Amino acid sequence: MNAWGWCMAVALLAAAGGGAQAQTALHGSADVFAAPGVILAWAVERGATESETRVVLRIDTRTAVFPVVGVVGIDPFTRQEKVWSAIAPSAGTLEVRIPRAQFGDFPRTEVRLYADAAATPALSVFYLGVPDTTPEFAESARLDAYLALRISRARATDPGKSP
Numbered sequence: 001m002n003a004w005g006w007c008m009a010v011a012l013l014a015a016a017g018g019g020a021q022a023q024t025a026l027h028g029s030a031d032v033f034a035a036p037g038v039i040l041a042w043a044v045e046r047g048a049t050e051s052e053t054r055v056v057l058r059i060d061t062r063t064a065v066f067p068v069v070g071v072v073g074i075d076p077f078t079r080q081e082k083v084w085s086a087i088a089p090s091a092g093t094l095e096v097r098i099p100r101a102q103f104g105d106f107p108r109t110e111v112r113l114y115a116d117a118a119a120t121p122a123l124s125v126f127y128l129g130v131p132d133t134t135p136e137f138a139e140s141a142r143l144d145a146y147l148a149l150r151i152s153r154a155r156a157t158d159p160g161k162s163p
Contacts, residue, residue, distance in 0.1 A: 038060065056096070059090065061113070069114070084096050
């Protein structure tokens with residue numbers, strides 16, 4: 001996210017004032033997304049076959065800004081939703097594994113971040129498909145190390161700059 005986008009996101013969050021009806025939607029574009037209170041990192045774990053290949057989305061919400069998280073896939077034509085991760089307390093880090101083949105039917109992914117258990121998310125980060133910059137790994141240990149590194153780098157980077 002560029003500096004202009006970051007400033008707009010912060011302004012929208014500030015204007016929302018944390019009210020239950022306020023929601024901000026931001027478009028994620030790269031395999032790492034960072035905003036105050038949340039870091040998202042993507043990777044692909046290749047399986048022996050395409051049906052065994054999983055898209056892995058790690059969500060880090062170690063601050064108290066977004067203690068509740070949900071992830072859904074959406075069909076842009078019918079608006080039908082497929083729940084990838086039910087709305088639940090995030091406990092700091094949440095990892096969602098989605099069969100890559102499912103992105104054909106549900107290409108829009110929304111990470112819904114809640115300030116409390118309200119019905120309306122305070123922030124929604126959406127992606128249209130798997131980000132182009134998402135790397136693929138055949139070994140889960142390398143995938144795990146990559147996601148941990150990307151999240152730690154994003155945490156140490158000024159959120160107004162790309163991680």
